Amino acid sequence: MLGRTAASLFWMSRYQERAQNIAKLLEVAYRTDMMPSNGVNEAGDWRFALTASGSEFGYTEKVGELTPRGVINYLLFDKTNPSSVRICLENARNNGRAVRTGITAEIWESLNTTYLEFMDVNPQSITQERLPDFLAWVSQRAHLFRGALLNTLLRDDGYFFSQLGNFVERADNTARILDTQYWLLLPDNDVIGDGSMERHQWSGILRALSGLRSYRFAYPDAKLKATNIAEFLILRKEMPRSLAHCCDWMDDAAEDLAQFYGERQASIDLAAENWKTMRETSIQDVYRKGLHEFLMEFMARNNHFATQLSADYNFA
Numbered sequence: 001m002l003g004r005t006a007a008s009l010f011w012m013s014r015y016q017e018r019a020q021n022i023a024k025l026l027e028v029a030y031r032t033d034m035m036p037s038n039g040v041n042e043a044g045d046w047r048f049a050l051t052a053s054g055s056e057f058g059y060t061e062k063v064g065e066l067t068p069r070g071v072i073n074y075l076l077f078d079k080t081n082p083s084s085v086r087i088c089l090e091n092a093r094n095n096g097r098a099v100r101t102g103i104t105a106e107i108w109e110s111l112n113t114t115y116l117e118f119m120d121v122n123p124q125s126i127t128q129e130r131l132p133d134f135l136a137w138v139s140q141r142a143h144l145f146r147g148a149l150l151n152t153l154l155r156d157d158g159y160f161f162s163q164l165g166n167f168v169e170r171a172d173n174t175a176r177i178l179d180t181q182y183w184l185l186l187p188d189n190d191v192i193g194d195g196s197m198e199r200h201q202w203s204g205i206l207r208a209l210s211g212l213r214s215y216r217f218a219y220p221d222a223k224l225k226a227t228n229i230a231e232f233l234i235l236r237k238e239m240p241r242s243l244a245h246c247c248d249w250m251d252d253a254a255e256d257l258a259q260f261y262g263e264r265q266a267s268i269d270l271a272a273e274n275w276k277t278m279r280e281t282s283i284q285d286v287y288r289k290g291l292h293e294f295l296m297e298f299m300a301r302n303n304h305f306a307t308q309l310s311a312d313y314n315f316a
Contacts, residue, residue, distance in 0.1 A: 001157050003314030005099050009158050010165035010315065012095035012103075012111070013149070017169040019088035020142035022075050023135045025049040025177075028208045030131055033068060035200065046071040052173075052180045052208070053083050068128060076134075077123040085138060089115045092145075102158050106148040114141040157260050161313075163253040168306045171246035172299060177208050178233060179295040187287060189226040199224050209233060209241045230291065231283040243298060244278045250305070251275035265312035270305045277301075 025048070032045040046068055050056040055074065058081055063070045078084045093115040096108055118138075126134050146166075153159045178185065184201050202224045206212040211233065218236060219228050237244045254271035258264045286294045309315075 001161075001313075005102060006157070006161045006313045007310070007315035008095040008098040009102070009161040010168075010309075012092050012099070013162040013165035014169040015088045015092035015095065016111070016142055016145050017166050018083060018173070019085045019092065020139050021169070021173040022049075022053055022083060022085050022088065023138040023142075024208050024210065025052050026072065026075055027132065027135045028204045029068075029071070030128065030135075031207065032200070032204055048180060048204075049075060052177045054176065055081055055083050058082075072126065072128075072131060073123055076126065086118065089118050099158070104148065104152040106152045107145065110141065110145040110148045114145070155256075157257060160253045160257040160260065164250055164257075164309060167246040167249045167253070168302060170241060171243055171250070171302050174209055174233060174241050174243055174246070175295050175299045175302070177205065178230070179292060179299070181205055182291045182295060185226045185230040185291060187227050202226065202229055205229060205233070211239060211241060214239060227283060227287075230286065234286060234294075235278065235281060235283060247271075247275040247278045254309075265308075267305060267309040267312045270301075270308055274301050274305060 029045045029049040032048075046066060047056065049071060050059050050066075053075060059066075059071070059074050062078075062080060063074060074081055074084065076085045079086065081087060089111075093111045096103060096111040100108060121134070149159075149162055153162065181201070184205065203212055206215050206229065215224075215229065215232055218232055218239070219225075222228055232239055232242065234243050236242050237248055239245055251271045251274070254268045258268045289297075
């Protein structure tokens with residue numbers, strides 16, 4: 001496969017995953033902002049969405065004052081924000097179009113229709129009252145794309161590159177969200193964090209990663225606890241957005257890629273090493289290292305893998 005084709009498939013999935021992640025961050029900000037007890041922290045609710053998406057600096061430079069309307073527009077519709085949902089959907093579609101003959105009709109239809117329908121939306125029509133329904137639509141369209149990819153794409157190198165793009169982005173998003181709020185997940189909070197505000201903040205982290213209900217299944221007899229949440233989102237492989245789950249899938253896809261080509265590139269070994277590290281890590285190891293330090297190290301390893309993959313397979 002040509003490097004530019006591999007790159008398009010990788011980034012097609014990565015941008016589609018990013019669009020959904022941004023929508024989830026906005027949903028959490030909206031839910032938190034609607035809580036009467038949280039009025040004193042209104043700016044912080046929306047800043048969380050900006051910081052976790054890596055958009056805070058760009059927002060400050062362009063918009064300045066932190067307001068719900070400003071954050072909504074910047075993260076959904078802004079043409080100059082490389083992580084806005086608009087730009088993510090456009091880039092996903094453009095990458096899909098570049099490999100139109102290498103993807104199925106169902107995948108292309110999901111990409112193209114989502115982009116065209118999004119572009120028909122008047123940004124001014126997405127008021128705070130209409131925001132939840134619109135964010136749910138963005139998320140549903142991402143699920144449609146993912147379902148089309150998993151159910152119709154041939155299991156060849158194109159599929160493997162698509163999977164790697166999806167899980168590199170998902171791992172980065174989970175690590176960023178956890179690092180943005182890491183102090184809420186320190187062990188001391190299990191002792192002092194028994195108030196409604198702490199519980200709501202913990203719920204917000206889980207909601208941002210589509211994990212609130214899954215957490216209840218994983219810890220049926222336990223209340224929300226900082227250490228349990230950290231373990232759940234970092235080390236529990238059965239949680240689809242945990243760091244361990246992402247590393248497991250990246251390792252599988254990388255191994256499949258090596259077998260498909262009959263050669264083992266450096267990035268394949270990096271994926272295996274990252275997954276081995278996660279398998280051998282306990283939540284006590286994470287806290288001994290320092291939660292913030294662990295997450296920063298993880299993001300560096302994840303980025304290194306993506307960069308090495310690009311070099312190994314000649315991404316344009």
